[in-house]
Amino acid sequence: MLGRVTLNPLKHIDPIGTVLIPIALVLASSPFLVGYAKPVPVRFDQLRNPRTDMIWVALAGPGSNFIQAILWAVFWILILGFDVNEPFLISMAKAGVFWNIGLLVFNLFPLPPLDGGRILAGILPRRQALMFGKLEPWGFFIVLGLLFTGVISQWWMMPLSDFFIAILRALTSPLRMVFSP
Numbered sequence: 001m002l003g004r005v006t007l008n009p010l011k012h013i014d015p016i017g018t019v020l021i022p023i024a025l026v027l028a029s030s031p032f033l034v035g036y037a038k039p040v041p042v043r044f045d046q047l048r049n050p051r052t053d054m055i056w057v058a059l060a061g062p063g064s065n066f067i068q069a070i071l072w073a074v075f076w077i078l079i080l081g082f083d084v085n086e087p088f089l090i091s092m093a094k095a096g097v098f099w100n101i102g103l104l105v106f107n108l109f110p111l112p113p114l115d116g117g118r119i120l121a122g123i124l125p126r127r128q129a130l131m132f133g134k135l136e137p138w139g140f141f142i143v144l145g146l147l148f149t150g151v152i153s154q155w156w157m158m159p160l161s162d163f164f165i166a167i168l169r170a171l172t173s174p175l176r177m178v179f180s181p
Contacts, residue, residue: 002041004038004040004041011038012037012038013037013038014036014037014038017035017036017037017038018035018036018037019035021034021035021036022034022035032147034144034147036140039113042054042057051122051126051129052122054118054121054122055118055119055122055123057118058115058116058118058119058122059115059119061107061115062103062104062107062108062115065100065101065103065104065107066100066101066104066164068096068100069096069097069100069101069104069164069168070168070171070172071096072093072096072097072100073093073097073168073171073172074172074175075093075096076090076093076094076096076097077172077175077176077179078175078179079093080179081178081179081180082179097168101161101164101165101168102157102161104164105156105157105160105161105164106152106157108160109143109152109156111135111139111142111143112132112133112135112136112139113136113139113140114139114143117132117135117136117139120132121133
């Protein structure tokens with residue numbers, strides 16, 4: 001009904017999150033660029049066990065980022081293994097790995113409206129989950145504040161990125177052994 005079950009990116013543009021915030025950050029010479037799209041509608045009333053099924057719904061985004069990181073890593077290994085020395089392809093593969101790991105880790109931050117907040121709300125007892133859910137209107141501003149102070153980067157992004165990159169390396173190690181010079 002909202003027209004967002006589509007691959008058309010124009011349907012997902014949020015005037016503030018997709019346009020205004022990134023432009024403001026660029027104009028402010030911010031060391032990072034962040035934004036968001038319109039949320040994907042989820043019919044929680046259609047889930048069999050809404051509290052636990054919400055965890056699976058929330059894990060879908062970070063899970064797809066991890067799958068994409070694996071695919072980009074495989075591509076990166078293959079182009080290097082076949083001695084393809086094309087800087088654009090190598091840069092694209094490297095960016096595909098690191099952007100997807102970055103999105104995976106950032107979206108797992110346990111604060112609503114991020115996926116990690118939804119996961120935590122699904123794990124918490126009902127009463128605490130309801131209290132935790134009251135943070136959602138302020139969650140984006142809290143996350144921005146934590147980003148500007150470096151808290152998320154130092155205490156969340158870097159350690160978890162290293163963790164997921166280690167998993168990625170372990171998963172791709174057989175392929176790297178086959179294609180290593």
